[in-house]
Amino acid sequence: MLLALLIWVFTVVIVWMFAGDYWTFPEAINEHGRQYDQHFATTLYITGAIFFVSQIALGWTIFKYRDNGGRATYSHGNNKLEVLWTSAAAVLFIGAVLLSTRIWAGVHLTPPQGEVVEIEAVAKQFLFNFRYAGADGKFGKLDIKQINDAAGNPFGIDEKDPAGKDDVVNSNIRVPKGKPVRLILRSRDVIHNFFVRELRVKQDMVPGMVIPLHFQADKVGKYDVACSELCGLGHHQMRAELEVMEPADFEKWLQEEDAKLKAQ
């Protein structure tokens, strides 16, 4: 009795927690994010219905079929029912994953269209760094022997390569609004992760691997980049800022950084 009641109360409270607006995603700032939210909602409806029906039914059986001194129904099962709920579960579950494949493909399998802003990212314990190709549009060669954090060279840009002279390095990432960005992710020591809630993307940064990630943000603002793969004792402090800028402001910022480099 009490158990049936508890299960029902939990069911209602949980449905309330998920259906309400109290704890939700931050507003998405890209098309992928909005599709993500939509598919999340679809999955929530499907699973919510299964959750609700199963828990309510469980509570109901506990309430309804308490021992009253009689004898239970003698039944070893029902094959028709087995076939029915097996197929229903299969269709729902596989259906959900097939629907979500589009979202996955949008991030990982569809190359971005149009002119792409290319940015490199490198992570180390417990900092992110980002690199822009500068005025020449070319990234300078890298040489790990030349890595020098104190001298502002966390990437190890080769001093001898002229293409690297104007590379802009920054500990925060700035991107122009409405333009596709290809982010090339690397790590120097252990596995880190690039996670921006508002973009609905998360990608590990693995030493020894070069992993591309693309996105296109369409809302100006500042957003947190949080490391989401345990990387050591400073993991919880590993943060960068993603700033989405008006394209003109972005160009201006890049030119200013370039000018600073030339002045050195």
Place this chain on the structure above:
Amino acid sequence: MASHATHVHTPPSGFIRKYVFSLDHKVIGKQYYFLALFSVFLGMFLSVLMRFHMTYPDAKVSWFESLWPVGAPGGVMTPELYLSLMTMHGTIMVFFVLTTAPQAGFGNFFLPIQIGAEDMAFPVLNMLSFWTTFLALLVMCAAFFVEGGAPLGGWTAYAPLSALGESAGPGQGMGMNLWILSIALFCGASLMGAINFIATTIDLRVPGMTLMRMPLTCWAWFVTAILSLLGFAVLLSAGILLLMDRTAGSSFFLPAGLVVNDQILDHRGGSPLLWQHLFWFFGHPEVYIAILPGMGLASNVLSVFARKPIFGYKAMVYAILAIGFLGFVVWGHHMFISGMNPYTSIAFSIMTMAIGVPSAIKTFNWVGTLWGAQIRLTTAMLFALGFVSLFVSGGISGIFLGQPGLDLYLHDTYFVVGHFHMIMGVAAIFGMFSGTFFWFPKMFGRMMNETLGKIHFYLTFIGVYAIFTPMHVLGIVGNPRRYADYKTFEFMGQLLNVHTFMTHAAIFTAVVQVLFVINLFWSMKKGAKAPDNPWEATSLEWSIPSPPPFDNFGGKHLTVQHGPYEYAVPGKEKDHVMQVDPA
């Protein structure tokens, strides 16, 4: 199935052979049970400390400093101490509790009895596997006491963090070596146990105990043993490779070009993803190693106290087999965001959704078993019903995480923590509680206190929902897991009230467990004498005295005539037919 008669041994007389280095599967089962009981309280203690730190990161607690002079200077817990508590909590709970109690504990005690055997197939191997597990636990606990303390890389020990040694952080030195050694020992012990379970199930069934007459518990232990055999072998190999990367200068998991603390490391050719593949090839079946015995037990207990045959016995068996098989082809869903080929993710996700189907079948069959029942709400039954509720709640969030598209955001957030604690943690633990209340009379010859048991159940049931449900909403807001505090990110700071609620719920739930311990030890000494068959159940263990004699069946040659769930049989005077009743 035939040769059990040749397998006779006499009871030992000395204390050591009887209670310490015993060959008796019943004693070994209890040894495993108490090892897991110690471990679960240790693991829970660590989790309460972690929860406390989440809410009060700057609190000064003088005994923190007494326990960890380096990790908590001035009584304030450092991030590295927090991470080591987290690593040890996960490791101890997964290996020494979830893998140990349901399978090695209850399985050892009851598998032979439920199939009519006098002992396991290889008693010496059985003893050896327990003492190896014991040694593994000692080595694991020793990691707390060496220089640098326990490792901080999480129970998944992802390389390169786990492969680099001290330069990757305190605890990654000697502590990590001990961690790997302990896990390797544990793997060896589990392999020995798995072989024993498989051989016992195949060879030692009494006449009439066909596979399709085995209680679902035996099916679950059998399939779990197969999973252990295939999974732990791979983890053992992976552990040895990791140890070699750390101590012998090899590069299995370390790629070229590593720059750690401004030092260029001379490694090349290794792959961090290789560790993840090997680890999760074990790690995902491990989830089923933890939960399958609970599923078998819940099925059993539900049928007994519903006074009704299990709904769809065959479907249940096929579901266990399907879970066992599919459990080996879904490991990649832990790696959607790892940098693995994105097409591979799609393949793994379809397999993952497929494994949801047999899990759903089991749930529907449990509800089917209860439909039209005569439910006796004993404490064992309450915990089994709680298991079903938690299994549904924990399973449903898997439908989100199994889709790579949705995992893109939810991965490594508290949503995941809530998901696996619900299903692999507390659902499995509810299975153990149910098993304890159900089998205690047979194991110790006395009854547990039902009133105390019910109070303990209700408070725990409320407690676990209160701890783990909010984790899901934290995940939706985007709170990452494995963060030692939330000061760096403003949005996480705003979630502190949810964390505080969970911390209080965790402390409440932990305190409530004292009721269980009191009940357990009090009942062992003072509980009412248990009759042979207190629950009017049908399987073989209830046809012999409580506790069973040394050779279980007193030399009798049994023949099994009935299936395991003959309740409410029409036309019979009693409402149940025991498996050994005449045809």
